[in-house]
Amino acid sequence: MTSNLHRETVETVAFRAGYLALFALMVVPLLVVIATSFSDGARIAFPPENLSLTWYVEFFDSIRWLEAFTSSIIVGVGTAALATLLGVLGAFGQEFDDSSLGSVVAPLVLIPLLIPPVILGITLLMYFNEGGLRGSYVSIILAHTLWATPLVYFVMRSVFSRFDWQQLDAAHDLGAGPVQSFVHVVLPNVKHGVFVGALLAFIISLQEFVMALFLSTSTTQTIPVLAWTELRQAMDPMVSVVSTFLILISLGALALAVIATNLEWVSKQLS
Amino acid sequence: MTEATSTSASALPNPISAVRSRLATQSGSRRALLLMAPLIAFELLIFVIPFAILLRISFAAPSSDGVYHEGTWSLEAYQQVFASDLIWSVLGYSFFLGVVVTVLSVAIGLFYAYAIWRSSGVVKSLLLFSVVLPLLTTLVIRTYAFDPLLVPAGLVPGTAGVVVAQLYIVLPYAVLAIYSVMATTDWHVVEAARDLGASRPRSVLEVVVPQVMPGIIVAAVVSFAWSVGAYAAPELLSNSITFAIYVEGLMLSDMSYPTAAALSVVMLGLMSGCIAAIFGVLNRFGGDFELA
Numbered sequence: 001m002t003s004n005l006h007r008e009t010v011e012t013v014a015f016r017a018g019y020l021a022l023f024a025l026m027v028v029p030l031l032v033v034i035a036t037s038f039s040d041g042a043r044i045a046f047p048p049e050n051l052s053l054t055w056y057v058e059f060f061d062s063i064r065w066l067e068a069f070t071s072s073i074i075v076g077v078g079t080a081a082l083a084t085l086l087g088v089l090g091a092f093g094q095e096f097d098d099s100s101l102g103s104v105v106a107p108l109v110l111i112p113l114l115i116p117p118v119i120l121g122i123t124l125l126m127y128f129n130e131g132g133l134r135g136s137y138v139s140i141i142l143a144h145t146l147w148a149t150p151l152v153y154f155v156m157r158s159v160f161s162r163f164d165w166q167q168l169d170a171a172h173d174l175g176a177g178p179v180q181s182f183v184h185v186v187l188p189n190v191k192h193g194v195f196v197g198a199l200l201a202f203i204i205s206l207q208e209f210v211m212a213l214f215l216s217t218s219t220t221q222t223i224p225v226l227a228w229t230e231l232r233q234a235m236d237p238m239v240s241v242v243s244t245f246l247i248l249i250s251l252g253a254l255a256l257a258v259i260a261t262n263l264e265w266v267s268k269q270l271s
Numbered sequence: 272m273t274e275a276t277s278t279s280a281s282a283l284p285n286p287i288s289a290v291r292s293r294l295a296t297q298s299g300s301r302r303a304l305l306l307m308a309p310l311i312a313f314e315l316l317i318f319v320i321p322f323a324i325l326l327r328i329s330f331a332a333p334s335s336d337g338v339y340h341e342g343t344w345s346l347e348a349y350q351q352v353f354a355s356d357l358i359w360s361v362l363g364y365s366f367f368l369g370v371v372v373t374v375l376s377v378a379i380g381l382f383y384a385y386a387i388w389r390s391s392g393v394v395k396s397l398l399l400f401s402v403v404l405p406l407l408t409t410l411v412i413r414t415y416a417f418d419p420l421l422v423p424a425g426l427v428p429g430t431a432g433v434v435v436a437q438l439y440i441v442l443p444y445a446v447l448a449i450y451s452v453m454a455t456t457d458w459h460v461v462e463a464a465r466d467l468g469a470s471r472p473r474s475v476l477e478v479v480v481p482q483v484m485p486g487i488i489v490a491a492v493v494s495f496a497w498s499v500g501a502y503a504a505p506e507l508l509s510n511s512i513t514f515a516i517y518v519e520g521l522m523l524s525d526m527s528y529p530t531a532a533a534l535s536v537v538m539l540g541l542m543s544g545c546i547a548a549i550f551g552v553l554n555r556f557g558g559d560f561e562l563a
Binding site: 145 | 300302303304305306307309311313314317318319320322325328379382383386397398399401402403404405407408409410411412413415416417418439442443450451471492496499503507514515518519522523531532535538539546
């Protein structure tokens with residue numbers, strides 16, 4: 001009995017130590033990146049020798065980084081808008097679908113997520129070369145939408161599956177047209193889901209870099225692309241400064257999503 | 272007469288309601304089609320057609336000026352891919368990386384998801400947060416966080432470093448995929464197994480694992496697909512060449528479109544085979560997995 005108890009204590013301690021170590025491994029790398037952004041040296045070093053905001057000042061003086069920041073926002077907002085439109089309409093349509101169409105749409109929407117971004121980048125580069133879209137914001141937005149749409153789509157599928165469809169019938173019986181009843185009856189009930197879906201789409205676009213690397217030019221490159229090129233050349237703390245901004249933006253977006261719903265739900269939607 | 276009208280009146284509702292319901296479903300599926308049309312058109316234009324073009328270019332004759340001869344049919348690109356020892360060693364290394372990261376990611380993901388499932392309150396929120404935060408951070412930063420310059424202990428560069436960095440990239444997805452299924456599992460079943468004398472590790476392996484198999488399958492497929500195609504981690508942290516790095520060079524430096532296209536097609540074929548195998552093997556342990 002005592003040996004059994006002893007074993008259980010050991011198991012409990014090992015279990016806790018295990019997940020605490022993993023917790024540290026997940027969070028510490030990002031904290032290290034943030035810490036190095038406050039150094040004043042010319043090269044990245046951890047721990048930073050002197051704390052200063054030198055590189056933050058540098059960031060706001062740098063036209064290249066500010067341009068990349070603008071590109072990221074343009075592409076992110078474009079992706080969020082397009083993916084949300086496609087995903088919400090598609091998932092809504094699926095609810096009325098009694099043909100076999102729906103069983104084709106779901107895998108078709110999902111498959112791009114499983115294809116290595118390098119292959120997607122190559123494929124779309126060849127395609128956009130022929131269409132003359134190469135290097136434009138539109139080409140990057142379309143590529144990112146390929147990844148963002150599945151997230152919006154599956155978030156909305158799960159939201160619509162909990163919607164009370166009798167409300168829509170009631171609206172019809174009261175004489176509301178399809179558009180009217182969607183705007184006044186369906187949308188207010190699912191707006192949190194739409195909001196979270198759009199945020200996820202924005203974040204996906206903000207952080208994607210392999211497809212953007214293939215499709216952008218020096219005037220349309222996004223923050224991760226510029227960060228990547230800079231990393232290959234100079235290891236200065238500017239990349240850490242930019243990373244810190246990106247982490248803060250993502251945290252802000254996450255906070256908004258959690259306020260709209262809750263953390264557990266958002267986490268489940270991400271998988 | 273009255274009898275006749277009454278029978279026809281009582282007979283009327285049936286056909287009418289049948290017609291009405293048929294009309295309703297017709298307009299239902301037409302509405303469904305209308306609503307799904309933009310999504311389907313998008314997937315066709317930006318996904319299906321580009322891949323058809325990729326396939327077509329892979330069968331075009333390579334041209335001396337780099338790109339390709341339009342309108343020609345040739346197997347030269349495939350011959351180049353299959354004949355090259357370098358390409359096979361690059362593919363071998365990519366799949367090796369994919370398998371190692373997938374096994375680690377599923378094992379650790381299962382453990383971490385279980386820890387989240389069993390915890391509550393602030394601890395649970397913190398653990399979930401630790402998974403979501405890296406997920407929201409760009410791959411470039413996640414890779415660069417493992418740069419030897421940032422790791423005081425001096426992370427071993429080379430394959431070990433690449434595996435750790437790639438694991439950091441895919442682990443959050445694995446944890447969430449497994450956790451989302453685990454969260455719907457009934458804890459009482461595990462308790463029952465323990466009351467019947469199963470040890471704690473055994474009750475997890477024999478009761479929890481089979482129940483969360485759909486989540487494990489998703490975790491394995493995602494970890495594998497993304498690690499096989501890894502680009503950032505191997506490029507930044509080692510001198511090894513993976514498929515992604517090699518094909519990027521073919522495309523952007525050598526400008527040999529047909530070879531890049533053929534190699535991509537071969538890669539997609541090999542990956543589909545592996546993913547089908549993952550489904551096949553894991554399904555036997557858990558059963559009943561449906562896509563989406």
